[in-house]
Amino acid sequence: GFSWTAYYDVDDIYRYLRNVSDWWPDLTELVVGGKSYEGRQILGLRINTPSQNKSDNKPVVFIESGIHAREWITPATTTYFINQLLTSDNPNIRSLRDQFDWHIFPTVNPDGYHYSMTWDRMWRKTRSKSPGSLCFGADPNRNWDYNWLQHGATSDPCNYQTYGGSKPFSEVETKTLSEYVASLENLLAYVAFHSDAQILLVPYSDSEEHTDNYDDLIKIGKTSLEYGKKVNGEEYGGPATAAEILYKASGGSMDWVRAKLGTPIVYTYELRGTYFHWPEHRIPEQGDEVTQMMLGLF
Ligand code: 0X9
Numbered sequence: 001g002f003s004w005t006a007y008y009d010v011d012d013i014y015r016y017l018r019n020v021s022d023w024w025p026d027l028t029e030l031v032v033g034g035k036s037y038e039g040r041q042i043l044g045l046r047i048n049t050p051s052q053n054k055s056d057n058k059p060v061v062f063i064e065s066g067i068h069a070r071e072w073i074t075p076a077t078t079t080y081f082i083n084q085l086l087t088s089d090n091p092n093i094r095s096l097r098d099q100f101d102w103h104i105f106p107t108v109n110p111d112g113y114h115y116s117m118t119w120d121r122m123w124r125k126t127r128s129k130s131p132g133s134l135c136f137g138a139d140p141n142r143n144w145d146y147n148w149l150q151h152g153a154t155s156d157p158c159n160y161q162t163y164g165g166s167k168p169f170s171e172v173e174t175k176t177l178s179e180y181v182a183s184l185e186n187l188l189a190y191v192a193f194h195s196d197a198q199i200l201l202v203p204y205s206d207s208e209e210h211t212d213n214y215d216d217l218i219k220i221g222k223t224s225l226e227y228g229k230k231v232n233g234e235e236y237g238g239p240a241t242a243a244e245i246l247y248k249a250s251g252g253s254m255d256w257v258r259a260k261l262g263t264p265i266v267y268t269y270e271l272r273g274t275y276f277h278w279p280e281h282r283i284p285e286q287g288d289e290v291t292q293m294m295l296g297l298f
């Protein structure tokens with residue numbers, strides 16, 4: 001069975017999502033957010049509890065995890081959060097579940113994640129064959145079509161970290177996922193999970209520019225971090241823009257969603273860890289932290 005004291009490969013995570021959609025057919029459905037270079041699906045779970053008035057569309061919350069292959073804690077906490085939404089007796093968590101139409105994707109870079117699990121623990125990128133090069137993979141968080149390759153990204157396909165791809169949306173994962181996100185009506189919030197800088201970021205990541213609702217995002221983000229801190233006493237940096245507390249980086253999903261779709265609430269959480277390592281028996285610790293952070297956000 002599936003637990004939260006071990007890290008699982010893509011097939012097991014997808015099996016979990018399938019099982020969940022079988023167990024709660026009225027509340028959940030499997031959703032396909034796109035596909036990968038090696039032919040995997042980007043599989044997610046939609047949680048949309050039926051409301052009295054069938055015609056009212058709930059605001060959509062999108063959760064992106066695992067865009068960087070080696071950040072294993074992000075798929076793990078995301079499935080933990082799914083389990084909380086579906087099984088918790090806590091009335092606040094139940095109402096959080098019922099309030100929104102959730103689209104939750106634990107592994108948006110499934111090829112990279114599998115490669116990190118089986119071959120190269122520190123792998124970060126996708127696994128596409130780079131045109132005109134012997135190297136593999138592009139950084140899927142440098143590949144989105146907004147100010148592509150401007151900052152913190154390289155055009156060298158052999159760069160292990162931040163190759164932006166041969167063109168914007170060269171990677172089938174970002175291309176198809178962006179189409180899925182763009183197709184969502186009523187998208188209120190887009191939340192991306194990374195590790196392990198232990199910070200909360202708001203757009204934009206590409207420049208010093210602030211969004212017009214920056215003050216609100218900071219205020220809400222602070223509340224989220226306060227909720228999170230109550231669980232384990234852990235302090236996160238931010239909320240702030242990447243330029244303020246990390247480094248500028250173009251082509252990330254967060255900036256594209258904000259700039260191109262105008263989604264009001266957009267955040268990137270960098271969870272905890274040391275060189276992308278986090279002991280598996282302590283997954284629930286960050287799972288509970290993330291659950292509280294989401295309660296603080298909404
Ligand atoms: O560099 C990144 O993509 C993220 N940090 S990580 O160490 N997990 O790789 C920060 C992402 C900030 N958001 C955007 N650049 N959009």
Ligand code: ZN
Pocket residue numbers: 068071194195
């Ligand atoms: Zn990352």
